[in-house]
Amino acid sequence: QSALTQPASVSGSPGQSITISCSGTSSDVGSYNLVSWYQQHPGKAPKLMIHEVNKRPSGVSNRFSGSKSGNTASLTISGLQGEDEADYYCCSYAGRSTLVFGGGTKLTVL
Amino acid sequence: QVQLVQSGPEVRKPGASVNVSCKAPGYTFNGYYLHWVRQAPGQGLQWMGWIKPNTGGTNFAQKFQGRVTMAWDTSINTAYMELNSLTSDDTAVYYCARAVVGPDYFDFWGQGTLVTVSS
Secondary structure, eight states: OBBBOOOEEEEEEOOOOEEEEEEETTTTTTTTTTTHHHHHHHHTOOOOEEBBTBOOOTSTTTTTTEETTTEEEEEEOSSSGGGOOEEEEEEEOOSTTOEEEBEEEEEEOO | OOOOEEOOOOEEOOOOOOEEEEEETTOOTTTEEEEEEEEEETTTTEEEEEETTTEEEEEEEETTTTTTTEEEEEGEEEEEEEESOOOGOOOOEEEEEETTTOOOOEEOOOEEEEEEEOO
């Protein structure tokens, strides 16, 4: 159960769009449409932003969207705002009732 | 709104065990699992395993098998996670989180419990 691969950091200016990738394998991301994304501010518990690749929970801004192609899932944030600055984690079902997280990506809003 | 309320911070010596609780007051877990996720200082999230409250069934990440136990007390709607043979590498914030059965995503999280392992 190796961690999914995410870029350590990404940055963007207010109003811009950024995309965070989450690379897995054919045993996890590539085999199931069960990728979720979480936002975590310092000292806080993670918050669900996207589930099942591209579904947005009630209350989450439509500036957040998800997609998947092959073994790689992506989170896109459009119209960047200062409050979006946080750590982001992807998570995928990995078979046999197990889950695996990505290493996390620190988003900086310039 | 589901609330998951975890027990307070713990300090343990290497080789000891720790038990962290997660209470869901006034809520039933039909159709949900209760997972445990940990985060070492400055590090990412690490999935540990889950318990299915209405059956007591469990499943653990390979890394923790043989060292972790998860339990559920139906009478007080509380989950417990016990980790044994602690080392300094187990110093982390431990979170409980509710997951929807099937889609396996975490919709509600506890506030986290800091476990410090130090001699």
